Amino acid sequence: MSSVKLRDVRKSFGHVEVIKGVDLDIEDKEFVVFVGPSGCGKTTLLRMIAGLETITAGNLDIGGERMNEVDPSKRGIAMVFQSYALYPHMTVRENMGFALRFARVPKDEIARQVNEAARILALDPLLDRYPKQLSGGQRQRVAIGRAIVRDPEVFLFDEPLSNLDAELRVHMRIELARLHKELKTTIVYVTHDQVEAMTLADKIVVMRDGIIEQAGRPLDLYDDPANQFVAGFIGSPKMNFLAATIVEKAAGNVTLELANHGRARLTLPLTGGTVGEAVTLGVRAEHFGEAGAGGADISLDIDVAEHLGSTSYVYASAGGEALVVEREESRHENGRSHIVVSIDPERAYLFDSQGQRIR
Amino acid sequence: MVAEVETSGSMQDRRRGGAASNLARSEQINGWLFIMPALVLLGIFMVYPILWSLWMSFQVGRGMNFSFGGFANIIRLTQDPVFIRALSNTLLFLAVQVPIMLMLALLFASALNDSKLWGRGFFRTAIFLPCVTSLVAYSVIFKSIFALDGIANQALLALQLIENPINWLSDPFWARVVVISAITWRWTGYNMIFYLAAMQNIDRSIYEAAKIDGVPTWARFWFITVPMLKPVILFTAVTSTIGTLQLFDEVNLLTNGGPSDATLTLSLYIYNLSFRFMPSFGYAATVSYVIVILVGVLSLIQFLIARDRRR
Structure with missing residues (x-):
């Protein structure tokens, strides 16, 4: 079970409230996309699920357990960052296996898991390269590989495609959809690109100013927007x-x-x-x-x-x-x-x- | 018709080529003229003394009466117990002080890089301040702190860590400890600034990724921060090595090389040979070339150690 439940979740930086009470149910194996204009709080909400930001008020459950105060490494999550966040001094193989060394996984088991992830992402020929010898798309695949190796219950993606060129973005989008089918895990994905949201999501969460404007299946949002903001945000060209x-x-x-x-x-x-x-x-x-x-x-x-x-x-x-x-x-x-x-x-x-x- | 065009074309080329080479020559002359003042100054105050001291290192004699002595000075080095003392003191300071200082600087830098640390602006300034304070002022204060009735002894006595006051500046062991503490106090903040600057260039999400992946704090420091700072660590190791090999001010002001040459360094010995004893400029120049060779060899070793193994 790897559902995620948010109940009246809030976040304040000093006196400024940036997440103003979010209720959301993310089902097991669901691909959920947070979408909204920049500054709407979607990345902050993702980082709160990851445990990189504290939760000021409210309740966060992952897999039926309250996770508000749990260490990020013990939440059963893995995260892929916009900047890839690869370790520049380690090879692709070392990047993917690094975290497992501290989880007391035996060496041959680490090698097996790294090879398995490399196979899924077609990274086999690149395993001994350094990040700077890779293209943007390849780096992104390594970052995803590093997440896969940990075998998490929930994947968190923070605008993973926004540093890629348009052509590669379309390609990686299809790769991600395929990956979700193959891995069968819960994915929470943040983007400001409504096309990415429409094509990838099982459920889209449209956010603005720290609240959820509407959550639902992509075509439901397109066919039946709850308000003018959602109507204008979903669909291209704009309504x-x-x-x-x-x-x-x-x-x-x-x-x-x-x-x-x-x-x-x-x-x-x-x-x-x-x-x-x-x-x-x-x-x-x-x-x-x-x-x-x-x-x-x-x-x-x-x-x-x-x-x-x-x-x-x-x-x-x-x-x-x-x-x-x-x-x-x-x-x-x-x-x-x-x-x-x-x-x-x-x-x-x-x-x-x-x-x-x-x- | 075609031939004519070609001829005139090639003539034009030649003429243009001549003009171009004239232009290039005048540009070269102008360029040299522009850097000439700096070159003349460098020549008089850098190149000439270096070459002169090299020539001097083969001269023997007292004061201004010297004559060519071949390798006499180098032979004298091997038989001079004071030189051996100064060399071993300098190498001891180097081996003890540089690693301690760089490790401290690295720890301070990574502590002060934490954005949640309270008062980090204050601590940063406090740790950096020693390297911009007046050398003489701080030496005087260190001398008074480590005097027999100084605050260091009083504090240790009050805490009942020692029974009798320590004779800091006249005990060979403790005199070295004081010198090492003084230079560490003065230069740790300076090196820390380089590490801090480099740390702030590391993408924060790299640490966040490691945190989510369950990499413990010590491992984040040892396997991520330290390798990523390697070029800066090399730089500070080389500059600190050079600085410590040339150590002069602190020993001159705090202990004057004493007690019984326990803190005598090569630089202080060179100074003594030239200006304090009966002047022996030739021998002093030979000793200074020992420092040059040491700096060269140690820097080369550090570069070899830090070289990227992947290339």
Whole structure:
């Protein structure tokens, strides 16, 4: 059993509270990704699980045992750092086997475990090299190998891919997903890259300012964000936000007027909200429809179009509001200065002035 | 047409080549002119004395009356009990003091590198301060501390660690202890600063990784900190070795080489030979070359020991 439970966990540095009460259940063998903008407390929370930061208040359980005061080495965890944290004066083999020497593991057993980890990570030919003779991706694999050798119940990853170039990052992402399948252990992973979060996670934890904004499966967060922050953070390109006012309410229906789009009206199948309330309409770039497809049609001036081949992103604006629209047929629209698209009421989200979802 | 172009082209090249070599020559002359003042000063005050002392080391005689004596001075070295005494004292100071000082510096540095240590700014300053204090002032204070009725004896008597006061400066053994303590006190902080600077360049997450992996504190120090500081340790070992081989001020001010030459060092002996006894500049120069050779040999040995075995 290697589940991790956090109950009202808090952390203060002096008078500044950086983790403001976190409740989270991480199941056995789950791949959980903490994601959020820099300074949101995700790395601090990970370091608290690792035991590198003390827990000011609350309860941390790993494998059903309270771990608040337990030494980092006795929590059954292993951590991979952003800077790799390899010992520069030791070979790859020594780096991976170093910690086992102090756990009174016999020499031939250390060699066996190091070789096994090297096999999993395809490090065999590099075992006698020094870290400075390795590329960034290879160093990262050694750091992961050093964690694997300890056979931990929970792996902690602190932004492990952010020092790698874009191509290598994609490659290592796939490697990590494969590794999780092979090792079948719990993984807690911190990143600020929502693409990494979406592709790797069983469960994404979106954090902001020391609290959890929403936790759930990647597609649940994408389909059903709890608030405007999560809606804007998950998904690429970012969700478009349009200023609107509620002008009419009927049973199960809310009618909006879009201020910056010629007072176009749109009726959403929602029950919340009050007439006259200023709200924000959220529409993803990929959810705009062809003009006349139903809902509301809005006319946009095209600023720039990016053609990626299979799809295109049109950066457009109207009434001072910048929007991104994904268009599959955009290559035929070269030279046009404006487009008309429709908003599908079934695929639009409504947020109140506090950023909370209106359902 | 083509040939013509080629000819004119090669002529141009030659002309340009001539201009280029003129330019290079004037740049070289300018360069030499710029460094000439420094070179002249170095020549007069460094190179000339070194060569002159080498020549002097083959001269015998008293005062300014000297004549070429071949290897007479080197033969005199082997038969001079005071030189042997000074050499063995110097090597003793080196063998005892340098390792103690460097180990202390390393321990202080790693203690003061801990960001959770209370008052570490104060301790850092306190430990570094001795090497910027006035040499004479600190010698006077050390002399008074280790006087027969000084604070050292009073404290030891009060703690009942000794029954009778120790004759610090007139007992051969304790005089050496005082000299070694004095130079250790003065230079530990200086070496510590190098270690601290190097430690602050070590990525903190390396220690955190070791901590999570269950590497005990002593092992983190011995297997991570020390190997990563190896180049700095080598540097401080070489500079400290040179410093101790040239040890002069402390012994001159504290014990004046006494009692009965127990703390006489090579440098002090050179000074005595030149300025205190009947001047024997030639022999003094020979002794100073002994220091040069010792420094060279010991530094080479340290470099060989510290050399990276992986290359």
